[in-house]
Amino acid sequence: MSKINVTVNGRPVAVDAGSTILDAANKAQVRIPTLCHIEGLEPTGSCRVCSVEVEGRKTLVPSCAEPATDGMKIRTNTPRVLLARKQMIQLMLANHPDDCLYCMRAGDCDLQQMAEDAGIRERAWRRGEHRSHPVDRSSPSVVRDPEKCILCGKCVRVCDEVQGVAAIDHAGRGFDSFVLPAFDDELASTTCVNCGQCVAICPTGALVERSDLSRVWRYLADDALVTVVQTAPAVRAALAHVYGMSGGDAEARMVTALREMGFAQVFDTQYAADLTIMEEGTELLHRIQEGGPLPLITSCSPGWIKFAEHFYPDSLEKLSTCKSPQQMLGAMVKNYWAEQMDVPAENIRVVAVMPCTAKKFEAERPEMETEGGRDVDAVITTRELIRAFGEMSMDFEVLEPGEFDRFLGASSGAGAIFGATGGVAEAALRTVFYLLTGENPGPEDFEAVRGLEGVKEIELTLPDGAVVRGAVIHGLGNARRVMDRVASGETDYAFIEIMACPGGCVGGGGQPYGADLQRTAELAGELYEIDEKRVLRFSHENPEIQKAYEDYLESPLSDRSHALLHTQYRGRSQFSAEDEASE
Amino acid sequence: MQEANVCQCTGSRAHRLPPPTAVSSGAYGPFDASDPGTLIPLMQATQEEFGYLPRVEVARIADYLGLSEARVYGVATFYNQFRLEPLGKNYIQICSGTACHVKGASEIFSVLRAELGLEDASTSKDGLFTVDSVACLGACSMAPLVNVNDEFHGHMTAQKALKLVRDIRAKERKAQ
């Protein structure tokens, strides 16, 4: 590959052909602020904040889009560049509410940071026209405030190019542009699947998650209630990254932090992950034996579920009927645990901490309830949890390690890896192998499903020589590509794991801001490390799980299991006026 | 003519809706459903057929071309040509020039909108009236000025405007 030699602020650097000026600057370790740039996607060149000076060029040049050419002399910090950059920011602020103190992004906002870095100390344009639009709070997961939108378009691109949903797009023209769903409908009535990737990538407070933290504090303040909490594997991985410690250390301190918050019991979603494996592994074997419906497709990602309901209503029978671990644990708390501890179910509140915004939607699905009441009462994201720590003025690093509570707190390493793409498949394969052969496989035998490739395939040879093929997919755009082939009968997979978010749950829409491929890989790595360090590697060997079946559930797919741990789905329309339009 | 119902699309591309009217009528096109560049000519033909882009047709167009509805809406709202709402049978424009403003044009505006039940929209639900404010018509001596179906009415008051609208409505009812 031929090299291109350029200088950035006088520093020489060589880059591959096809690189942009931004690539060259990154390599030369010169930081250029960007706003509309998305790693891995084609540049649009719309925010112009990355404009730089190139010798011999009449105007400034967008570094994200401009190809580097041999001999180019680039300057990123001349007075001309700094003036232009300041003007861009001032123009954004001119159309932005003066809401910083109260905004959910306060202290963690790209626009705020950029303005601070640029030394903006007063508003240049005052009393001018500004975009005006009411806030959309219809969705349980995502709150839209178009007045804070700077029209960088990243949400549109993520929703379309990465997730293949395209529920929102630019509308209008010029100054009166907005990012909207079709006809400016409320988000809740659209094909939005609540994955929150738009929230994760938004540089301002225009798209944030609905905050349920205040409801959680109310539960905790109410002495009449017994409030318990569960956390997903990806949450502890994120905390490990944020506070600079290992996944195991973060997990232990997280438990202590939650106890300090006032939760009566601290349970582990990973326990329910093991439970899911028992139910779903058995389900897969049944389907293979009965000849269908295949492929069995995982159902723990509520973003994926809603996606399937909108776009593949004819394939819903292929989805596993298992609830997600979050919901399973809630059902077990309100029935099994309530009975064992003699606590009236109606006084129990189950709170879940998730890396996910779609889990808020999942918890509110009408079918997610049992005799004991709603499976889950409130879901908060990793970001909300960290905010709670802030509200408590708590220093995470100095906490003592703690342990999950019994009954619903023990988990295997297989349960831990649920948070990474391939984790569910790997956990399932470990148990399915055992169910078929009576022996445990090597825990690392199914490593082929690990990694950040969008679609991975794996083969499992059965004792009778039959080969079972499976696929592992993350990112809904990839799911669409594979599901189109499934729908037309072109595939022969027996099972498919689908996670809505790129990288799996560690890349969820509720994780701390600033996700990129590197961080996603690191977080997944934390979970694999937790798995490796565990003594318990297999879901079917989890003693608390075994006890639950013995004492309560009887067996996987029993009547009681079905009543508590399984659910159903319904097709949804793809267009707003679909009924009318069908006439 | 396009045989749109007989297609091989499966999976997420499977058509959920009947084809757009502009396609099935045969009077326009042909429209190649596999070419995304068909979108604008198809919307132009639809607007020619209906006078605007009905919501139902927007859904059908999206379905026909395998595009998201948000995308089609985004294209429709970009170009001057496309209307997402039909004009009412009677087009009432209230001049918003300075002279008219001083003489109470905004009162006429709000009274008419209240009478016709217009909250967010400009067109009444029965499709009989569209009420818009318009830039200075340049006849300030007759302020306030209201243009009804290209007829100028000067020295309007809220009362007179109300009567005018009610008269038109009565005539329309009789005609039905």
Place this chain on the structure above:
Amino acid sequence: MNPTKDTITIIVGTGTCGMAAGANKIHDYFADKIGEAAPDAFQLKRTGCLGYCTVEPIVDVEIPGWPRVSFGPVTLDNAERLWDMVAEGGELPTEFVLGTHSDPGEVIELRDVPVLWETPFFRHQKRLVLKNSGIIDPESLQEYLTAGGYRGLARALEMSPAEVVEEVKTSGLRGRGGAGFPTGLKWQFAHDAPGDQKYIICNADEGDPGAFMDRSILEGDPHAVIEGLAIAAYAIGADKGYVYCRAEYPLAIRRLTDAIAQAEEAGYLGNGICGTDFSFELLIKKGAGAFVCGEETALIASIEGKRGMPRPRPPYPAQSGLWGKPTNINNVETVANVPFILADGAEAFRRYGTENSPGTKVFALAGKVKRSGLVEAPMGMPLRDIIFDIGGGVQDDKAFKAVQIGGPSGGCLPEHLLDTRVDYDSLVEAGAMMGSGGMVVMDEDTCMVDVAKFFLDFTASESCGKCLPCREGCARLKETLNGIVRAHRDESPEESLLRFQAVTMMEDLAKVIQDTAACGLGQTAPNPILSTLEYFQDEYNAHVFERRCPSGVCTALLEYYIDPELCTGCGLCVRRCPDDAIIGEKRHAHYIATEKCINCGTCRQFCPFGAIKVR
């Protein structure tokens, strides 16, 4: 009917502007007359726009033995005299004759009738692109052929594509749509670009308000555009092309559609053109109403069914354009020059114009000028000659103030720059821009701040909204200008300060927008402000610091007062005033209360004594 050499032909100019002047009624008048009289002795035809818009409707007459004669303006009042001459052998009406279509210097027998091409409007023009406009019947392929059409294509097909590219390069033809990029070079890039599929696009979006050069060519000589595009397609290796025409030009679209069908039937388009194995399919795409779609990559996005938003360049369309394939886009006027270059050779083209800007340019000359219309002048002609020789000078002989060149992307040049030669580089040096060729003449009664505001209102409303500087910056510039031309009677000191502050920031912001905007629309949107600030700073100062509009245009800044010497106290104005701002007793001089006056100007319109004035 079979026209013989004894047939008398009447040709009515029915371009869109002719029609706006009533040409259709004139056409129907003659149709009726011919029908009543002797249908076989007469032929009635339509033609396009001659360019002399001030005297539309134009009617040409071809009587055997005579050269063709043009008349205008022909109205329902005087048409009878024309019919009289044609049918009854009556007197030639010299009051509205324009001239004969003889060659200059040719001796003719019609007394008192000049040669059209020697009359003041046409004398300094050089009609290459407009050669057929207003002369031939645009709906007749035969007339196009008789006028020398498709010779260029025939010659091109005898050369190799690379040789055709070289010919256009040698000619020095530069893009006539605005930027003036060398056309041959553009073709070279597309020719050299690797690709299995290439496209030709003709940009007929013509969005500049007041520009109608492309419309006239499409309406008056559509085959010239088709021929040019076929040559271009051959040169770069494209087999498919689109003409992207704005929807607001229905006649142009209709004429082009018909011409394409004719060309296909005659073998100038489609498979195996002129018996070779070169094939080229030409389709029409209608615009949907967006000025920004005149920008190349936004136009491409529109054809692709997307919002018309520009893309980062590089890669340029020649490498990656429509559907990611190598694409060459040219403006209508550029394309219309190509047949001549191929038919008569690059050197023939270089005979006109200047070294760096060879050929001619069509301008839409309008505004406060005596003779307005489409003017085709050789590049390099001084502005003064175009405005005063061809255009006849300022209307009502008022004082010349400025000429706006290049539409919303261009600039205003004041009197001391009137000797600037009209070519790409000289105009840019002077701080303006050729643009598409719009040329608006302004006199002492024009307010330059208002002009800047007008253009900025336009570009701000047409901004696509993609990039920050144009979307937000143009809006702030617009607000600042609006602040200058509004009255500020009850302004607080803080508001005054903000207004002044905005004005000081205006120039800086304008320059940053030029420096950072993503496409030509944004980059040139500040041009009207910057050029008027440079040459007419005093007008801005008057507006900002004295709250006064020297030209008397910005109504909000005018002070209306009654001249007590002229006022008779008739009280007419009192009744008309919407705000009861006029006070006085009957038969005594009245008085306008400035605090209540809203500057609508009604009173001034109604005063029979001219007693109400402004300052």
